[in-house]
Structure formats: C-alpha cells, structure tokens
Amino acid sequence: MKNKIVINIQTNCEKCRTYAMKEAVKASGANSVELQGENKNRMVVIGEGVDAAALTKSVRKKIKNASLEIVQQLKLEGK
Template sequence: MKKIVMKVSMNCRKCQTKALKIAATVEGVSSVALGEEKDRVVVIGDRVDAFKLAKNLRKKFQAADILTVAEVK
C-alpha cells in the first residue's frame, strides 16, 4: 500500500470535490481524502501510479505536484 500526498491548487469547495473525484478514478486507489492543509490531496492504495495520478489532476488543475510517496503498513 502506498500513501501519496499531492499539492493541488484548489480555490473552492467545488474544486476540492472535483479533485477528489478525479483521484478516486485512478486504478488501485482505495481511499482519497483532503490533507490537513486544504490544498493537499491524500491518496492511499495498492499499485497506484503517482505520475498517472498527477497527469489526471493536471488536466483539470494546471498545478498538481507530488509531495510525498511512502509505504503504509
């Protein structure tokens, strides 16, 4: 299982909802949540491709950066 934290420029509640929906559609994702800071998306899943996730988010939001990728026990 991997935990991926991404920084996405989201200005409103609607943008946050869209970002969560986009992240949930990527193959292998088991859970999606907003981070402690409102511009962070936290994705947990098995066999999740962080680059594919970033690419999908960049289609809607121009800025989507991968902050951390870590193994979860």
Template structure:
C-alpha cells in the first residue's frame, strides 16, 4: 500500500516510519517519491484504515493512495518463522500477559490498531446533555442568561 504523507522535515518522516513499523502485520516500510512524501508499506493482514488513522493521530496528515495485493514471490522469505513457529507464538504470548494485583497472570487481547482504542475504532464520542432552566420570576433585564 502507498500512503501519501504531508511532511516537511526528516523528524516527521522518521516518526511516520516508526508508527508504520509498529503496526500489526507490517513486513517492510520505505519512503519513496520525489519529495520523500510517499510511505510504501508491505505486509500481511494490515488494517489500512486503522494505520492511516494512527498516522494522522501520531505523526502527520496521511492519505491512502493505493492499496494492492502483492504476489507471494515478491515478499522476502522469513526462514525463522517457517522453521520455528512455536517460538514466535511463545514470544507473542509473553507480550500479552500482565500481572494482576493478586499476582495471577491475565492475558490481554491485542488491539485493532496502534492507538489502544475501544472495541470499535470508529466509535463516536458521547455528548453531554444539558437542561435549560428559566427563572420563575421572568426576565426583568430582558436577558434570559442572567
């Protein structure tokens, strides 16, 4: 996938790359384009909308330009994952286990995106409702706010 970034300095590019690298399923990240504002992300099972949303929150404005499927022959082989899949599962479980106050271990489910959001990434914030109260004597000054 190719994500168009609105960056002006190297620090912003570096921050955008860090955010993209930490996303779930990312294999490689590269910056391309004439002015270095195209972020090319390759991976398996990446939530593109959530990645763009996280980039907007943590780094800079981002817009998804292209999203295409890459054939398996182009992806670099990862021999360690194929030979020892059990070791990878053990390391992932150790990241998701936290100690409770009672000393028991508790498994924490992985989140849908980098910004540890609620169960629904696109949930709207709740608004507060205020009741308008009028003075029982009536407005003597002509202003209902007072």
C-alpha cells in the first residue's frame, strides 16, 4: 500500500531545501518527492513502506526545522 507523507519544513534557504529533498530520496521505498506550497515549505513523499517518523527525524537532523503533518494511505488505481 502506498503512503503519502507530508512534512513541513521551515526554511527560506534553497540549499536547505535541497538537503531535505536529498534526505527524503534516500529513504527506503520512496518513489517520488516534491516541494509544494507557496513558499515551498511542504515536502510530499509518496512511496511504499516508508517510515514517516524515521524520515521526519532524518530530515530534522539535516535542516533542524521539520515536522510531520500528514500520513495517509493512497488508494490503488483500478481497484
């Protein structure tokens, strides 16, 4: 089952956003990672078997200000 994980990142620095994205891409099971929102302050990770708490913790180690907002299961298409 695929999960959608939304993490709030509080940073205005493009370099910090890049660090956060790289950390999310390294997560086991992550299929896609994108920044959303007006200030690119929401990172959306879609994947299968991604540990949301561990991912948030690793992003927080890189950029200091990250918080888990939403974890939801996505419906599989065609079912």
